[in-house]
Amino acid sequence: MYEILTGPVFYLALGVCIIGMIVRFVLYFKGLSWQLDRVAYKAYPGAGFKGAVRSIYKWLIPYGTYGWRTQPVMAFAFFGFHIGAVFIPLCLIAHNVFLAEKLGFSLFTISTSVADLITWIAVFCLLFLTLRRLVLPEVRILTDRKDWGVLLISLAPFITGLLARYQVGDYTLMLNLHILSGEIVLFAIPFTKLSHVFLFFASRAQLGMDFGIKRGGLKGTKMAW
Amino acid sequence: MPEGTLCNKKPIETAEGITTLLADKSGAKYYEEMKHLDIDSDLLWKTIQNTVKSRMKTWLEICAHCGMCADSCFLYQVNGRIPEQVPAYKIQSTLGEIIKKKGKVSNKFMRDTMEVAWAQCTCCNRCGTYCPHGIDTGIMFGYLRGLLHQQGFVPWELKIGAGMHRVYHAQMDVTDEDFVDTFEWMVEEYEEDYPGVKVEVDKDDADIMYTVNAREVKHYPEDLAEAAILFHIAGENWTVPSKGWEQTSLAMFAGDWAACKIQVESVYEAMDRLKPKRMVGTECGHAHRATVVEGPYWAGRPDGKPPVESIHYVEWLAEALREGKLKIDPSKRIKEPVTLQDSCNYIRNHGMKNATREIMSHIVEPGYFIEMAPNKEHNYCCGGGGGFNGIGLFRSQRNQALITKRDQILATGAKLVIAPCHNCWDAIRDLEEEYEIGIKWSFLKPLVLKMLDIPEHLLPKDEDE
Numbered sequence: 001m002y003e004i005l006t007g008p009v010f011y012l013a014l015g016v017c018i019i020g021m022i023v024r025f026v027l028y029f030k031g032l033s034w035q036l037d038r039v040a041y042k043a044y045p046g047a048g049f050k051g052a053v054r055s056i057y058k059w060l061i062p063y064g065t066y067g068w069r070t071q072p073v074m075a076f077a078f079f080g081f082h083i084g085a086v087f088i089p090l091c092l093i094a095h096n097v098f099l100a101e102k103l104g105f106s107l108f109t110i111s112t113s114v115a116d117l118i119t120w121i122a123v124f125c126l127l128f129l130t131l132r133r134l135v136l137p138e139v140r141i142l143t144d145r146k147d148w149g150v151l152l153i154s155l156a157p158f159i160t161g162l163l164a165r166y167q168v169g170d171y172t173l174m175l176n177l178h179i180l181s182g183e184i185v186l187f188a189i190p191f192t193k194l195s196h197v198f199l200f201f202a203s204r205a206q207l208g209m210d211f212g213i214k215r216g217g218l219k220g221t222k223m224a225w
Numbered sequence: 226m227p228e229g230t231l232c233n234k235k236p237i238e239t240a241e242g243i244t245t246l247l248a249d250k251s252g253a254k255y256y257e258e259m260k261h262l263d264i265d266s267d268l269l270w271k272t273i274q275n276t277v278k279s280r281m282k283t284w285l286e287i288c289a290h291c292g293m294c295a296d297s298c299f300l301y302q303v304n305g306r307i308p309e310q311v312p313a314y315k316i317q318s319t320l321g322e323i324i325k326k327k328g329k330v331s332n333k334f335m336r337d338t339m340e341v342a343w344a345q346c347t348c349c350n351r352c353g354t355y356c357p358h359g360i361d362t363g364i365m366f367g368y369l370r371g372l373l374h375q376q377g378f379v380p381w382e383l384k385i386g387a388g389m390h391r392v393y394h395a396q397m398d399v400t401d402e403d404f405v406d407t408f409e410w411m412v413e414e415y416e417e418d419y420p421g422v423k424v425e426v427d428k429d430d431a432d433i434m435y436t437v438n439a440r441e442v443k444h445y446p447e448d449l450a451e452a453a454i455l456f457h458i459a460g461e462n463w464t465v466p467s468k469g470w471e472q473t474s475l476a477m478f479a480g481d482w483a484a485c486k487i488q489v490e491s492v493y494e495a496m497d498r499l500k501p502k503r504m505v506g507t508e509c510g511h512a513h514r515a516t517v518v519e520g521p522y523w524a525g526r527p528d529g530k531p532p533v534e535s536i537h538y539v540e541w542l543a544e545a546l547r548e549g550k551l552k553i554d555p556s557k558r559i560k561e562p563v564t565l566q567d568s569c570n571y572i573r574n575h576g577m578k579n580a581t582r583e584i585m586s587h588i589v590e591p592g593y594f595i596e597m598a599p600n601k602e603h604n605y606c607c608g609g610g611g612g613f614n615g616i617g618l619f620r621s622q623r624n625q626a627l628i629t630k631r632d633q634i635l636a637t638g639a640k641l642v643i644a645p646c647h648n649c650w651d652a653i654r655d656l657e658e659e660y661e662i663g664i665k666w667s668f669l670k671p672l673v674l675k676m677l678d679i680p681e682h683l684l685p686k687d688e689d690e
C-alpha cells in the first residue's frame with residue numbers, strides 16, 4: 001500500500017495538481033477581456049502590474065488591509081490556518097526527506113517544535129472556522145455541501161498527520177491515511193474550491209489591475225486596501 | 226400574456242413611447258404586465274455563455290462563502306443584519322441561480338431578482354474592497370441588471386430614463402435647444418453682477434468643454450449660471466456643445482448597454498467636433514463614471530479613455546484654487562462644523578479623494594472640517610446610488626437605506642454637508658426630509674461663489690463714478 005501511495009499515486013496527484021493549475025491559470029488570464037471586464041489591461045501593462053502586485057501582497061500581510069483589520073478574530077483564524085496549510089506541507093522535515101527521495105530536491109525546513117506549534121494552531125483555527133460556519137447566520141446562509149467537503153478534505157491531512165506524529169493507533173495505517181489524504185488534496189485542488197490556492201492570486205491580480213488602471217491608479221491614487 | 230404593451234423586452238425609442246409609459250402613473254399597469262412577462266431562456270443563457278468569462282466565472286466559483294463581505298455592505302448593516310443581505314448571498318441567489326439553471330427561471334424569480342438588483346445593491350463596490358478574493362459583487366450586480374433589462378424586468382422609471390437617453394440623448398426630455406436657451410438665459414441674468422460673463426456655444430478648440438446633468442437644465446438652472454461665473458472669474462477659455470452636453474446615464478443604472486453607448490458617443494462626438502483641450506463635467510458622480518470611467522469601454526475605445534482628457538468638477542476646482550485662478554477670501558471661509566460626502570463613483574471608483582480634500586483646505590476655516598467615519602474610498606454609499614433614489618417601487622427600502630448616511634452625518638456633529646454629486650445631494654436632501662436631523666447640504670459651486678475674492682476688473686463698475 002505504502003509503495004503504491006508514495007509511488008504512482010503520488011506522482012499522479014502531483015502531476016494532476018500542477019498541470020491542472022497551470023491550465024487553469026493560463027485559461028484565466030487568456031479569458032480576461034478588456035471589453036467584457038471594461039479594464040484596458042493591455043494599454044497599461046505597467047500600471048496594471050503595479051496594481052496587481054499591491055492587491056496581492058497587501059492581502060497576504062496579516063492585518064495588512066482594512067478588510068482584515070475590521071474582523072480581527074476572523075483574520076487570526078484565517079492566517080492561523082493558512083500559515084499551517086502552506087508551511088507544514090512544504091517545510092516539514094519529514095516531508096522534505098520524502099521530497100528529496102522522490103523528486104531529488106527539498107525546500108527549507110522548520111524545526112519539529114515549530115512545526116508542532118504551527119500545526120496545532122492550524123487545527124484549532126480550522127475548528128474555529130468550522131464553528132463560525134455553524135454559528136454565524138451570515139456565514140451559515142452561504143454554506144453549502146461543497147464547503148463542508150472542502151473543509152473535511154483540508155482537515156484530514158492535519159488530523160492524520162498528528163495521529164501519525166504522536167503514534168496514536170496503528171502507525172503504518174495512520175501514515176498511509178495521511179499520505180492518501182494529502183494526495184486527495186492535490187487531486188482536488190484544480191477541480192474544487194481549493195483551486196483558490198492558485199486562483200486567489202489570479203483573482204486578486206485582476207481586481208488590482210482594475211483599480212490600478214481604471215479605478216484611480218492612473219490618477220496616482222492607490223487603493224487603500 | 227408574453228409581452229405587455231408597456232412592459233416588454235423592447236427598449237423605448239420614440240418620444241410617444243416615453244409619453245405613453247409616463248402616462249401610466251407610478252407604473253401601475255407596467256408592473257401588472259410584468260407579472261405575465263415571459264422569459265426568453267435561450268437568449269438569456271446564450272448571453273451568459275458569451276459574457277460570463279474568466280473574471281466572473283472565477284468569482285462565482287472560488288467565493289469561499291466566508292461572509293467577510295457582510296459587514297462591508299451598508300445595506301446589510303442597516304437592514305437588521307439579516308443574512309439575506311450578505312453581498313455574496315445576494316448575488317449567488319440571483320445571478321448564481323440563473324447560471325445554475327442555465328437561464329430556465331420563472332417570472333416570479335425574475336421579479337424577485339429585480340428587487341435584489343435594484344433595492345438591495347446600489348453598485349457602490351465597497352464589498353469588493355473587503356473581500357479577500359477580490360470578488361466585486363457590485364460589478365456583478367451591474368452585469369445582472371443588464372440581463373434583467375434584456376428580459377424586460379427593469380424598474381419603470383429606469384426604463385423611461387434609458388428611453389430618454391435614446392430619444393433625447395439626455396436623462397430627461399430636455400432638447401438641445403432647451404439646453405442652449407436655458408444656459409444662455411441663465412447667464413444673461415447675471416450679466417450685471419458679473420460683467421463680461423458669457424457662455425459660448427460650440428466654440429472650437431476651447432481649453433474646456435463643459436458637460437452637465439440634464440436635471441440642472443430642467444430643475445436647477447442656477448447651477449449652470451454658477452458654473453459659467455466660476456469659469457469666467459477663473460479666466461477659462463471654455464465652451465459648451467450644442468449637442469452631446471449631457472454627461473449622465475440613467476441607461477447605466479438600467480443596464481441598457483446599447484443606450485449607454487448611444488449616450489456616451491454623443492458626448493465623444495462633441496469632443497471630436499469641437500476639439501477642446503479637456504472636458505470638465507459637473508458635480509455628479511455617476512455622470513463621471515458613465516462618461517469618463519465606463520464610457521470609453523462602451524464606445525469600444527481600447528485605451529479606456531475618452532477622446533480628450535476628461536476631469537471631474539472637483540479636479541478642476543482643486544486645480545483652479547491651487548493655481549490661484551480662483552481666490553478665496555479667508556474671512557468668508559466656512560466657519561461652522563462641516564463634513565464632506567465622498568461619492569462612490571469618483572472617490573472609491575476613480576481615486577479623487579485628494580482633490581476634494583484640497584478644496585476643503587481652501588474653503589473651510591482650519592478646525593471646522595470633520596471627516597465622516599469611514600471616509601474616502603471606504604465611505605458608505607449615500608443610500609440612493611445606482612438608481613435607488615429614483616425608483617418609486619422601492620421607496621421604503623431606499624428610505625431605510627438612508628439611515629447609514631444619517632447616522633454617519635450625525636456622528637460628525639456637522640450642520641453642513643458638502644455633497645459634490647447629484648445622487649448624494651438628493652439622498653441627503655431626502656434624508657433630511659425624512660428624518661429631520663437639522664442639516665443643510667450643498668454643492669460646491671454656490672459655496673465657492675459666495676467666498677470668492679474677485680479681482681477688481683471683474684466687478685461691476687459703480688455707475689456714480
Ligand code: SF4
Nearest residue numbers: 288289291292294356
Ligand atoms: S468575502 Fe468574498 S469570498 Fe467571502 S463570502 Fe464574500 S464574496 Fe465570498
Ligand code: SF4
Nearest residue numbers: 298346349350352363
Ligand atoms: S456593491 Fe455596495 S450595496 Fe452592493 S452588495 Fe456590495 S457593498 Fe452592498
